[in-house]
Amino acid sequence: MWWFKSKRSAASAKERLQLVLIHDRTDLTPAELNELKDELIQVISRHVEIDPDAVQIDLQHDGRTQRLVADIPLRSVTRRRAG
Amino acid sequence: MTAQVVTISSGKGGVGKTTAVANIAFALAASGSKVVCIDGDIGLRNLDVVMGLENRIVYDIVDVIEGRCKLRQAMIRDKHLPELYLIPAAQTRDKNAVSPSDMKRVCDEIRPEADFVLIDSPAGIERGFRNAIAPADRVLVITNPEVSAVRDADRVIGILEAEEKHSPALIINRLNPDLVKQHDMLSAEDVLDLLGIKLIGIVPEDESVIVGSNRGVPVSQDPKSRAGQAFRNIAHRLKGEEVPFLDLDKQAGLWDRIQKMAGRR
Numbered sequence A: 001m002w003w004f005k006s007k008r009s010a011a012s013a014k015e016r017l018q019l020v021l022i023h024d025r026t027d028l029t030p031a032e033l034n035e036l037k038d039e040l041i042q043v044i045s046r047h048v049e050i051d052p053d054a055v056q057i058d059l060q061h062d063g064r065t066q067r068l069v070a071d072i073p074l075r076s077v078t079r080r081r082a083g
Numbered sequence B: 001m002t003a004q005v006v007t008i009s010s011g012k013g014g015v016g017k018t019t020a021v022a023n024i025a026f027a028l029a030a031s032g033s034k035v036v037c038i039d040g041d042i043g044l045r046n047l048d049v050v051m052g053l054e055n056r057i058v059y060d061i062v063d064v065i066e067g068r069c070k071l072r073q074a075m076i077r078d079k080h081l082p083e084l085y086l087i088p089a090a091q092t093r094d095k096n097a098v099s100p101s102d103m104k105r106v107c108d109e110i111r112p113e114a115d116f117v118l119i120d121s122p123a124g125i126e127r128g129f130r131n132a133i134a135p136a137d138r139v140l141v142i143t144n145p146e147v148s149a150v151r152d153a154d155r156v157i158g159i160l161e162a163e164e165k166h167s168p169a170l171i172i173n174r175l176n177p178d179l180v181k182q183h184d185m186l187s188a189e190d191v192l193d194l195l196g197i198k199l200i201g202i203v204p205e206d207e208s209v210i211v212g213s214n215r216g217v218p219v220s221q222d223p224k225s226r227a228g229q230a231f232r233n234i235a236h237r238l239k240g241e242e243v244p245f246l247d248l249d250k251q252a253g254l255w256d257r258i259q260k261m262a263g264r265r
């Protein structure tokens, strides 16, 4: 089977560990993260207009500190007024 | 004299806790420190055989805690190094025979009379592990460059952080430089990057470790063994000396980076 012969497995070990450790440390599953994202979109949409599909929420780590990083592009106000 | 209490933990079993305690203890004692080892693995006593002291056991840690003997009577002195002692685990009891405050009490009694107390922690993150870390001034977390060992080490580090223990230091054991070179084993740098704590030693995979435990003479006593050298270096670092890390894979640049990463908190 090809995957037993394929080399450089260390990189995939590291990548998989990176994800698993973030979730172990924060006790936040990928499903819960998605739920959080949906709720966040709802709350923010009450105040400003955003494009739900453009919202990005990621867990990042720096040493042993976890960070929730959200990128939420706002829709242009001028365009909204024009429309 | 007031001893530094150092506990070696891992989460996962079989990564080298007992081996590391025995080797670091012999290295410390051989360089003039007075060392008392405590086998914290109640019911799965092992440190005695790895240290070659199994035939001299009369009393164990539970006998001390339950008052059947004095602390001194349970401290087995090594055959060759007069400043090295072992307090064995009880073999016929379970972890619940000991509590974290019992361990603190025993260590407080040893403290004024030794330079180091080294505690061998059992696998897992339950009672036996809690007992082993309770009296620790420092915890060394040991892991192998392998996914499940690294993941379990991260859990242990997380618990130590929650307990507000002094930041633990990492031992990477059984590193195989050839596998790292062919990119089929996590490098020391990868493991440090994932776990985010400071490094205190990298020990190569080395057959002489097994030969040493067969004989009951840890390899840190063998001047030619690479793993022995790595354990001796850890002993020096515990004493606060600066020792460069072994250049296990002779890749230019990489080891400079590791030396730097090792210095961070």
Ligand SMILES: Nc1ncnc2c1ncn2[C@@H]1O[C@H](COP(=O)(O)OP(=O)(O)O)[C@@H](O)[C@H]1O
Pocket (backbone or CB within 6 Å): B010, B012, B013, B014, B015, B016, B017, B018, B019, B020, B173, B174, B175, B203, B204, B205, B206, B207, B209, B210, B213, B227
């Ligand atoms: N650096 C090493 N090279 C080769 N074998 C090792 C090394 N470190 C440990 N071992 C072997 O691994 C096995 C498990 O080690 P041990 O110290 O008993 O682990 P633990 O106490 O964490 O369960 C033992 O057979 C030991 O000899």
Ligand SMILES: [Mg+2]
Pocket (backbone or CB within 6 Å): B017, B018, B019, B041, B046, B120
């Ligand atoms: Mg053990």
